């Protein structure tokens with residue numbers, strides 16, 4: 001056999017070189033020690049405490065939501081424990097006027113963006129009021145179609161740009177979502193138009209039961225940015241300060257007119273994919289679970305704050321009690337909201353009802369009036 005011709009251009013070397021550049025950004029190690037002083041964000045003591053409060057509050061919300069779901073008092077719920085730094089520290093880098101386009105697991109960011117908790121519970125129950133956001137809450141409802149929010153974000157960000165606003169649109173998907181066509185279309189379009197968008201892939205290693213390495217051969221998900229010509233960054237998603245730092249940088253770039261950024265947060269969900277019945281013990285080992293628990297975002301940030309004398313057990317208990325009270329009040333309010341009627345659903349679906357449905361609408365109206 002003739003010897004293989006030497007390649008004129010070593011594409012493999014190019015790939016290897018690009019892939020090797022995406023190293024994980026970290027600020028705090030697992031013991032809460034600062035390992036990268038240059039990236040330490042410029043947050044005041046009050047802000048650091050506020051971020052920790054949000055993470056603790058959200059962990060309590062997750063625990064309560066799981067119980068409420070098991071009691072049949074909530075509907076759809078996608079657990080969030082383990083992903084608090086990825087979700088809340090990225091959100092903390094935003095401004096109130098920025099737009100949030102969440103995936104179904106990203107209800108915490110919506111709440112901290114101003115969505116009343118009662119509405120989050122009503123959303124879980126599939127009640128239309130859960131999708132009616134108050135004026136000034138710049139956000140869309142959680143997206144269920146995997147990846148679709150990436151296209152919507154490109155559009156929202158372009159709208160922000162056309163209006164000359166100094167704001168961004170941020171969106172979140174999972175590792176599985178980064179294999180969807182919508183994902184690529186969204187980041188490509190936003191890049192071509194230099195739209196002020198921040199695209200976050202929360203890589204929790206599994207798309208339901210499919211491990212991340214079974215759905216893409218890419219070494220990192222952040223490197224997918226290269227193909228569309230935007231900056232990409234791989235960050236430790238269990239490290240609140242690192243997530244905050246890279247998102248803040250992405251936001252600064254976007255509002256300065258430098259276009260979108262793709263961020264991959266390396267994280268883990270402790271619970272099942274959703275409460276609809278998957279069993280993580282069938283696709284993950286307990287060793288894997290405990291390895292990730294050692295990286296816990298709350299533990300790490302707590303250690304950092306305790307060393308600075310900004311946090312204590314009493315403080316944490318106080319936040320947890322407050323969270324429980326607020327959750328109790330919100331679920332009570334959700335319980336007292338009138339049940340959704342078929343006519344409510346129809347009225348909220350159409351601005352102009354098609355004539356065949358208009359007939360059915362009248363029938364239901366009649367039935368519901370009895």
Ligand SMILES: Cc1ncc(C[n+]2csc(CCOP(=O)(O)OP(=O)(O)O)c2C)c(N)n1
Pocket residue numbers: 105144145146173174175176177178202204206207208273
């Ligand atoms: C277009 C589309 N295909 C399939 C599904 C079913 N589905 C729901 S969640 C999910 C896995 C998503 O995994 P990932 O993007 O990693 O996000 P994670 O849930 O881990 O946060 C799939 C396939 C869907 N909702 N939409």
